Amino acid sequence: xxxxxxxxxxxxxxxxxxxxxxxxxxxxxxxxxxxxxxxxxxxxxxxxxxxxxxxxxxxxxxxxxxxxxxxxxxxxxxxxxxxxxxxxxxxxxxxxxxxxxxxxxxxxxxxxxxxxxxxxxxxxxxxxxxxxxxxxxxxxxxxxxxxxxxxxxxxxxxxxxxxxxxxxxxxxxxxxxxxxxxxxxxxxxxxxxxxxxxxxxxxxxxxxxxxxxxxxxxxxxxxxxxxxxxxxxxxxxxxxxxxxxxxxxxxxxxxxxxxxxxxx
Amino acid sequence: xxxxxxxxxxxxxxxxxxxxxxxxxxxxxxxxxxxxxxxxxxxxxxxxxxxxxxxxxxxxxxxxxxxxxxxxxxxxxxxxxxxxxxxxxxxxxxxxxxxxxxxxxxxxxxxxxxxxxxxxxxxxxxxxxxxxxxxxxxxxxxxxxxxxxxxxxxxxxxxxxxxxxxxxxxxxxxx
Numbered sequence: 001x002x003x004x005x006x007x008x009x010x011x012x013x014x015x016x017x018x019x020x021x022x023x024x025x026x027x028x029x030x031x032x033x034x035x036x037x038x039x040x041x042x043x044x045x046x047x048x049x050x051x052x053x054x055x056x057x058x059x060x061x062x063x064x065x066x067x068x069x070x071x072x073x074x075x076x077x078x079x080x081x082x083x084x085x086x087x088x089x090x091x092x093x094x095x096x097x098x099x100x101x102x103x104x105x106x107x108x109x110x111x112x113x114x115x116x117x118x119x120x121x122x123x124x125x126x127x128x129x130x131x132x133x134x135x136x137x138x139x140x141x142x143x144x145x146x147x148x149x150x151x152x153x154x155x156x157x158x159x160x161x162x163x164x165x166x167x168x169x170x171x172x173x174x175x176x177x178x179x180x181x182x183x184x185x186x187x188x189x190x191x192x193x194x195x196x197x198x199x200x201x202x203x204x205x206x207x208x209x210x211x212x213x214x215x216x217x218x219x220x221x222x223x224x225x226x227x228x229x230x231x232x233x234x235x236x237x238x239x240x241x242x243x244x245x246x247x248x249x250x251x252x253x254x255x256x257x258x259x260x261x262x263x264x
Numbered sequence: 265x266x267x268x269x270x271x272x273x274x275x276x277x278x279x280x281x282x283x284x285x286x287x288x289x290x291x292x293x294x295x296x297x298x299x300x301x302x303x304x305x306x307x308x309x310x311x312x313x314x315x316x317x318x319x320x321x322x323x324x325x326x327x328x329x330x331x332x333x334x335x336x337x338x339x340x341x342x343x344x345x346x347x348x349x350x351x352x353x354x355x356x357x358x359x360x361x362x363x364x365x366x367x368x369x370x371x372x373x374x375x376x377x378x379x380x381x382x383x384x385x386x387x388x389x390x391x392x393x394x395x396x397x398x399x400x401x402x403x404x405x406x407x408x409x410x411x412x413x414x415x416x417x418x419x420x421x422x423x424x425x426x427x428x429x430x431x432x433x434x435x436x437x438x439x
Contacts, residue, residue, distance in 0.1 A: 016320075016339075019335070020334060023335075036328065042284075043280065043283065043329075044284075046280065046281070046284035046285050047285070050286075054288070054290050058290065116288075118288075118329060119287045128331075192396060254288070254289075
């Protein structure tokens, strides 16, 4: 039979209660922020090793030469798609603005780089970056990889770090549209941690597999033209109001260790 | 006292490795939970107090870095240790392999129950996660991998120390 002395139970309970109280009143925040600031460089270094290991593991799992070639081509395609989508969106906006207001082309979008320091337990849900409120981050900003492809959205911001939901997370939603077809718009939402579903697409909209989906710019703080994914499956039911469009993301979560946050 | 401090620091170190390295690996390598694996050995070899304080320290450390409800990791680990200790003293009083395997199974199960169940209890109307096939598959994989790693560690430690019993119990004369 195990017994904890009553006094000890009371002291432990009081200690736990005090810690929780200090956290929720914010009194322990300086200490917590100090611990995080001190350990974030260590965590990001260790996380970098983990992603390097992932890369090596992936390389060994398939034929080396073919994988390298495919990876190179995929990286080039992603870069070109992101560039192309950005330029087309820019061109369209430019034309409309020139016709009505005689404006010139917009500058390049402001950007903040951040290291990934940890991932959530279930891999596909979220990750933590080492930038926070102190660097000007707010919730709702788009997070992209080195090719400008959207990997997620800032969910919760603390003083020195922030949590980012992956784009495949059910809680991550983005206002989206089809590249080059601005009038077809919907909400891109994560599905099962693996894919993205484009919701609220009318039945009459003509969509083809392989088309690229970008951010529509209708959402606050997220500019237009950021690549979200590629259409790989379309489901049309006659008795449904909307089509179900499934998108494939352009990135590998395991290989990310530095991301960029697109600032408003 | 020294052992308590050292074990707490060791668990915090394992929490750093779990958070930054293990969780970032490809499937299925991200599934084993180093903290639970270590706590089961502390629990069996050194008793409740030796596992309780490291569980609290490790949980508190994870809570500082977590965006979940503050105290969730600490509470889940501590409750899982307490429930597993109850099983240990009631049913598994020896240090055989099957005791270890059953304890790591129960520790993992209780931890998952509290960690995923407590948010539902505290905020019942908020959607915390989707309980689909992928979620259950991941939980099952975590259980299986924890069992497999415990199996390997048991024989490794047994090789170094004689503090464990073999798989099949030998009859001992009553004194």
